[in-house]
Amino acid sequence: MDFQVIVVGAGPVGLLLAGLLRRGDVDVVVLEHLAEATGESRASQLNARTMEVLDQGGLLGRLGRMDSVDTGHFGGIPVPAGGVASRFPGFWKMPQFDLEAALTEWVTELGADVRRRHTVQALTDTGERVRVEVDTPGGPVTLHAAWVIGCDGQDSTVRDLAGIAFPGQAAERELLRADVDDIAIADRHFERHENGLAIAHRRSDGVTRVMFHEFGRPPVERTGPPSFDEIVDGWRRVTSEDIGAGRPLWTDAFDDASRQARQYRRGRVLLAGDAAHRQIPAAGQALNLGLQDADNLGWKLTAVVRGEAGDELLDTYHTERHSVGADVMDNVRAQTLLLLGGEETDSLRTVIGEIATLPEGQDQLAAVISGLDVRYSDSSDAKTARATSHPLVGMRLPDIEVPTTRGLVSGIDVLRRGHGLLLDLAGAVPPDRIRGWAERVEHVAAAGRVDALGPELASVLVRPDGHVAWISLIDDVAAGLEEALRRWFGRHRDELTTITGVATRSAPAEKGIYMGTLEGKSALVTGSSRGIGRAIAERLGREGALVVVHYSSDADAADQAVKSIVSAGGRAFAVQAEFGVADDVNTLHRKLEAGLREQHGSVSLDILVNNAGIMGSVNPEDITPEQFDRLVAVNAKAPLFLVQRLLPLIPEGGRIVNISSGLTRFANPSEIAYAMTKGAIEQVTLHYARHLGPRNITVNSVGPGVTKNGNPVFDVPEAREQIAQLSAFSRIGEPADVGDIVAFVCSPDARWMTGTFVDASGGALLG
Numbered sequence: 001m002d003f004q005v006i007v008v009g010a011g012p013v014g015l016l017l018a019g020l021l022r023r024g025d026v027d028v029v030v031l032e033h034l035a036e037a038t039g040e041s042r043a044s045q046l047n048a049r050t051m052e053v054l055d056q057g058g059l060l061g062r063l064g065r066m067d068s069v070d071t072g073h074f075g076g077i078p079v080p081a082g083g084v085a086s087r088f089p090g091f092w093k094m095p096q097f098d099l100e101a102a103l104t105e106w107v108t109e110l111g112a113d114v115r116r117r118h119t120v121q122a123l124t125d126t127g128e129r130v131r132v133e134v135d136t137p138g139g140p141v142t143l144h145a146a147w148v149i150g151c152d153g154q155d156s157t158v159r160d161l162a163g164i165a166f167p168g169q170a171a172e173r174e175l176l177r178a179d180v181d182d183i184a185i186a187d188r189h190f191e192r193h194e195n196g197l198a199i200a201h202r203r204s205d206g207v208t209r210v211m212f213h214e215f216g217r218p219p220v221e222r223t224g225p226p227s228f229d230e231i232v233d234g235w236r237r238v239t240s241e242d243i244g245a246g247r248p249l250w251t252d253a254f255d256d257a258s259r260q261a262r263q264y265r266r267g268r269v270l271l272a273g274d275a276a277h278r279q280i281p282a283a284g285q286a287l288n289l290g291l292q293d294a295d296n297l298g299w300k301l302t303a304v305v306r307g308e309a310g311d312e313l314l315d316t317y318h319t320e321r322h323s324v325g326a327d328v329m330d331n332v333r334a335q336t337l338l339l340l341g342g343e344e345t346d347s348l349r350t351v352i353g354e355i356a357t358l359p360e361g362q363d364q365l366a367a368v369i370s371g372l373d374v375r376y377s378d379s380s381d382a383k384t385a386r387a388t389s390h391p392l393v394g395m396r397l398p399d400i401e402v403p404t405t406r407g408l409v410s411g412i413d414v415l416r417r418g419h420g421l422l423l424d425l426a427g428a429v430p431p432d433r434i435r436g437w438a439e440r441v442e443h444v445a446a447a448g449r450v451d452a453l454g455p456e457l458a459s460v461l462v463r464p465d466g467h468v469a470w471i472s473l474i475d476d477v478a479a480g481l482e483e484a485l486r487r488w489f490g491r492h493r494d495e496l497t498t499i500t501g502v503a504t505r506s507a508p509a510e511k512g513i514y515m516g517t518l519e520g521k522s523a524l525v526t527g528s529s530r531g532i533g534r535a536i537a538e539r540l541g542r543e544g545a546l547v548v549v550h551y552s553s554d555a556d557a558a559d560q561a562v563k564s565i566v567s568a569g570g571r572a573f574a575v576q577a578e579f580g581v582a583d584d585v586n587t588l589h590r591k592l593e594a595g596l597r598e599q600h601g602s603v604s605l606d607i608l609v610n611n612a613g614i615m616g617s618v619n620p621e622d623i624t625p626e627q628f629d630r631l632v633a634v635n636a637k638a639p640l641f642l643v644q645r646l647l648p649l650i651p652e653g654g655r656i657v658n659i660s661s662g663l664t665r666f667a668n669p670s671e672i673a674y675a676m677t678k679g680a681i682e683q684v685t686l687h688y689a690r691h692l693g694p695r696n697i698t699v700n701s702v703g704p705g706v707t708k709n710g711n712p713v714f715d716v717p718e719a720r721e722q723i724a725q726l727s728a729f730s731r732i733g734e735p736a737d738v739g740d741i742v743a744f745v746c747s748p749d750a751r752w753m754t755g756t757f758v759d760a761s762g763g764a765l766l767g
């Protein structure tokens with residue numbers, strides 16, 4: 001069996017990586033040795049940078065309520081970190097098993113294949129692909145993949161099989177710990193005693209975690225966790241306290257061995273998380289470092305698998321993350337000395353403790369333990385010397401808002417869509433300079449000059465992981481932009497056409513269900529619980545888009561539409577919002593965003609089909625102002641403001657389709673008011689098409705003729721015969737006839753049409 005990527009290990013790092021790859025539509029399988037997650041508490045806190053990463057992935061909503069504390073520690077020395085420049089300052093409490101459960105749910109919804117009781121035994125990198133031998137409950141199997149990522153923890157089999165060295169320092173010290181119920185002892189915060197260090201913390205569920213180290217005691221060779229007796233004896237030696245009457249729930253020992261894989265990439269095999277670096281989990285940095293590896297690798301591997309970028313992009317994963325790992329291991333070793341060193345380290349502790357009271361010292365240590373000090377020194381274009389030396393290059397994009405013609409736009413919010421970002425701070429980068437990367441990089445042009453990042457800056461190119469790849473200065477707004485785009489985002493769109501065949505996912509083609517032109521896209525079809533709207537939704541679903549079925553009142557019909565899309569192999573969910581009432585558009589926007597964040601992992605909306613509408617069926621003599629107002633409110637006003645409200649979610653290359661009517665081309669007096677509203681929506685098309693051209697968003701109208709819509713008139717043979725004659729094909733249109741045309745207008749092939757009226761009436765106008 002062939003996959004684009006095999007991830008080995010369903011720990012937190014493997015799961016996050018698999019989810020990030022699935023967001024980019026990569027065909028990924030996760031192989032995990034364990035039948036189920038360990039349920040061990042292990043790591044228990046996330047730092048500010050990890051919280052940012054999870055936020056960008058649209059994951060925070062899944063983690064539920066989290067408590068945070070402002071003060072962390074560096075080797076036991078308290079460090080206030082509540083003031084760091086992040087949306088998530090401080091340290092966030094989250095047991096590792098809860099994080100793993102949320103990640104598992106997320107990747108499963110995204111369609112990643114997680115196979116438990118699958119143990120990797122051997123692998124061979126042929127240069128073209130990797131052959132992986134796996135033990136499964138059904139016996140040994142052989143799988144193949146273009147890339148294999150070892151996220152299989154500190155004793156990584158993948159690392160060994162790939163022949164990647166793991167040099168470093170052997171363990172010199174050991175900590176023992178236990179979760180104990182039914183004891184009542186005081187909390188101890190890094191308490192130094194004559195014989196050792198003791199920590200105790202009673203959790204809200206009444207369980208107390210105790211942890212201690214005995215100064216000068218070397219690590220014990222172990223084949224399993226320590227016994228509770230060993231913990232009780234050690235705790236007594238350090239604290240003189242007896243916890244022997246307690247009930248042990250979990251015991252564990254860990255040491256201060258410190259090792260790092262020499263290469264994070266070897267050929268088609270890469271490592272992330274504990275497989276790449278082993279360190280004592282001081283201040284929770286082990287888990288956080290691993291999750292941030294996955295964040296760095298996810299978008300790069302996606303670009304390579306999709307054929308957009310060459311595999312040299314993956315070498316930057318090694319360069320960047322190996323260097324960050326080495327820094328973290330350095331600071332962890334320093335912390336270990338401060339924490340676990342005996343009397344010989346007292347003076348060191350005093351000196352560092354004093355530095356930690358100075359504002360600069362505090363800021364530095366807070367940035368280090370929050371994961372916010374990372375600067376990728378390789379993130380610049382070496383040929384542009386001034387840009388290379390700019391302090392912003394390689395750093396995370398600061399949290400700024402840019403005034404645009406669409407209102408205030410936050411750079412960080414745009415990054416949630418999983419793309420790169422060109423922040424055009426002077427609004428001066430010509431759109432055609434970036435058009436070749438429009439599907440991968442969003443261009444946010446300021447309406448006026450923005451100085452927030454420095455008066456000298458003209459524009460900032462940001463990678464999907466939020467790190468600044470390139471900047472330009474005001475005297476030359478786009479110098480080196482193309483080189484930076486090529487380096488970080490891959491080839492120009494025109495050079496991709498011959499490669500897309502290679503990059504297409506294999507699974508849908510095998511199923512024979514999708515044509516897949518809209519794989520990875522999301523689409524909202526208003527009024528799609530039945531009729532033409534439902535046919536459009538079903539067709540977009542078959543093309544691979546995640547479809548949002550909007551309805552006004554018939555929840556059962558919407559449910560049927562969703563089920564029909566899902567049973568055809570697609571993905572869909574329904575949202576309810578009534579049009580023509582106060583706050584209609586805001587209600588839909590709110591529910592849409594929540595649904596997209598949950599189901600799509602981002603709030604990006606690639607396709608908007610304004611289909612919802614009501615008919616008039618009132619003669620010109622009888623139409624009342626109230627009836628007219630209602631028709632206008634639902635058919636014209638709601639779509640106009642829906643486009644306005646949803647535009648911040650629609651990326652470059654997006655599609656807007658307004659369903660008009662053949663009645664704007666031929667007369668039917670009993671629909672005079674309805675036809676007026678359809679004429680109005682064609683104006684929305686025309687003017688927005690011009691307005692959104694620079695963002696490469698197309699806007700078109702599709703005009704159905706007489707189409708079967710459940711009206712009883714279509715059950716009368718004579719009426720049917722007569723109506724059929726209106727079409728050049730002598731038949732009545734089916735909703736799917738219109739759905740297919742709309743799918744084309746939404747497809748990449750329709751990129752060169754905008755502002756048009758597309759007739760979908762089966763030649764009803766031909767006479």
Ligand SMILES: Cc1cc2nc3c(=O)[nH]c(=O)nc-3n(C[C@H](O)[C@H](O)[C@H](O)COP(=O)(O)OP(=O)(O)OC[C@H]3O[C@@H](n4cnc5c(N)ncnc54)[C@H](O)[C@@H]3O)c2cc1C
Binds near residue numbers: 008118275
């Ligand atoms: C006992 C213990 C206590 C810890 N306590 C803390 C703490 O207090 N604070 C902190 O920050 N960090 C702590 N850590 C570290 C933290 O748990 C890790 O940093 C984190 O789990 C790393 O995630 P990972 O996904 O890289 O690896 P892991 O979570 O180790 O996941 C690796 C997965 O790969 C699977 N696997 C291994 N080999 C194979 C194979 N051949 N085939 C298929 N699957 C395989 C394993 O079953 C496992 O599920 C602790 C770790 C341990 C082991």
